[in-house]
Amino acid sequence: MHLALFLTHAGSHLAGWRHPLAENGNALDIRYYQRLAQRAEAAKLDLLFVADKLALDDIHGGDFEAAVTWRPSGSPEPLALLSALSVLTERIGLGATISTSYHQPYHVARQFATLDHFSGGRAAWNAVTSVNDGEARNFGLERHLGHAERYTRAGEFIELVRTLWDTWEDDALIVDKASGRYADASRIHYADHQGEHFRVRGPLNLPRPPQGHPVLIQAGVSGTFQALAASNAEVIFPVQSSLEKARAFYRQFKRQVLDAGRQADAVKVLPGLYPIVADSDQQAQDLAGELDELIQPLAGLAFMSASMNYDLAQHDPEAPVPDIRDFIQGSKGRFDVVIGNAIEAGWSLRQLGRWYASSLAFAKLVGSPKSVAEQMEQWLQEDAADGFVVMPPYSPGGAERFLDQVVPELQRRGVFRREYQGSTLREHLGLRVPAPSRIKAR
């Protein structure tokens, strides 16, 4: 089983920050992240995972009031965070979310290559396509790129970044003081990329990363996403609300990976998971209830509006959920399902907001350490997952409870490592180091 810890300031449950065991102050305090990272490493997790958005959420009602008032906002830039953590940890992987829609490939290639060097081969890139107009407006556009365009751009972006990582052959450096030769120019190559979205000559201005390529993560569930991920991703982070759905998705996705000419285990499927853990099953249920009591439904609706790029404030919150599936522009795959289920259940928008704030549509495993571990093992055994991105509902308390109580239970059951065997993230995940792409000499 592979495990990532989803790093947040105060937890993934939208009211988690109000829990007594949640952090209560500065989201930019690196010591808070250091503490969590080192605890996760002591528990031998595969990697840390940092999400990102490029704007305050301001789709709901056309401003950011609901988003900033009722839940934590303001967070560090992911690569700066992971660079800092790279020197405070030794073995755990470091995964950062960076958008292919609003960044430049040359910068992104350099940043991840640097992180991979600093960490001795522990970097991973979660390549996303961003979700809403608020993000577009911070980069000179009025509207978010359309779904299809985002994905063609993402495909070209990822291929180009990999090419840039390969512009230095592994043995390009000579560093011979006597002859004065520092590098072998014949082992460094232009990329000469001229595509639909980018023209980048290269070479990159630093040596090939220790992992060859930092690990590529992708998050999503839409059909367009799956096609891209089946050919490119090495880890995927899908939203799956139940074991049954996860099993069906897993089977189908692994088939796509095979169809793309890759081995099924070349991509690890790590669904997001909300563990709510207490000493007994009953206490865990009580804790889940306490957390849900703290929810402001507006926080959920504002988050959903931002993720869908659709303003839910235009509808009466007490009326039944309207069928807006044709208008979802953001995380389409996820919200087609969420909205469909809510309509079927006959919920009001307010009910939907509450439900979404409580889990963000991820699977919630509630129980004692033993019963949470049991359920996780079941997902593995029934081919619903290769592991999980663990999203503590409140933090650091909820994260530490998982690491201190559930991980040892998984180790006792023999489904999770007791010690790191390798030193790179690829080694932790059992992924091969990619051979350099053949870049032709001019």
Added chain:
Amino acid sequence: MHLALFLTHAGSHLAGWRHPLAENGNALDIRYYQRLAQRAEAAKLDLLFVADKLALDDIHGGDFEAAVTWRPSGSPEPLALLSALSVLTERIGLGATISTSYHQPYHVARQFATLDHFSGGRAAWNAVTSVNDGEARNFGLERHLGHAERYTRAGEFIELVRTLWDTWEDDALIVDKASGRYADASRIHYADHQGEHFRVRGPLNLPRPPQGHPVLIQAGVSGTFQALAASNAEVIFPVQSSLEKARAFYRQFKRQVLDAGRQADAVKVLPGLYPIVADSDQQAQDLAGELDELIQPLAGLAFMSASMNYDLAQHDPEAPVPDIRDFIQGSKGRFDVVIGNAIEAGWSLRQLGRWYASSLAFAKLVGSPKSVAEQMEQWLQEDAADGFVVMPPYSPGGAERFLDQVVPELQRRGVFRREYQGSTLREHLGLRVPAPSRIKAR
């Protein structure tokens, strides 16, 4: 006296890496930078300074062969480097070079705000406009932006980044678990920037940096540069090859600062400085000679070509330096002077390449710790500088010699601090925290 340490992998002298006391291996090894940063902090320096270029130098002869063969190339992305160093140091400032020509203001504002938060107020941004076509070609352009356009873009970029830092008022966070209110939306503002080069709505997605604004550094000497810097910069890093020239520049620049409506000491002038230090003056002269013996003139000519965005390979290296001043597109201010002086001295291109490789046109102070300290003090007393960016010719040996031998001599003379008085870079430099710009509520 204010002192910055210019961080490089193996030294600023282009053959410095061949010296026995230079680092000899991996330019991406964070432990090397950690060692230097901690030594500089123990010596109570104001800040670390990291330069940057966005391409391998490939103007000379139209490819990167000369640049990668004869001197170190390949270096970490500056913000990743300083984020890592922010958690390995406690007091020293952290200055990174980021180009306004090939980055996006929203990303840059976030990255420096994050660095300022992680470091508790120690971030500085060296805003440069980049130098050559090789950089442009990594970002979709065929040619580098023209001198005038670069500077109007830089002015708008800097103003916009400052506005983004101010989008959160200092007391925007509430974080009240009882009421569930996390932030006060009325204290967070859109930037609504619509300029000639950028349209960015904001707000930034993190709280105002501890220093209000990270310190703004600018490097250059051209007239266009001086006009921008006199209005904006808080530290400048000019090339000055001698005390006399530095004195004239200092007097004239401080007058421009006054003309721009600012106090003269609101901008610290820190010329670059090559210290070549040994136990005696004679030994230092010998060391300088040894270093120069190791020079490959091509390394100097390739570096110059890249910095000027003009290919010197088209001229006979044995012929006198041609007057190419009308064709310099990169660091124009610096190279108008360099080329003019070389013509006056009757040098061949090869001689110029040697000379440039030896100092990059910065002032070289050669001597015992006492005599180097004496000369530095003289620059201060004669109003030629407010301090220096110290550029060790070889590293870490040359850096450590300066920190261990020259700094204590400066302390004995009472011109440099023995202890940090403040904890932020602004405090070290004696710069005030800027009041937030007034962003109107919509």
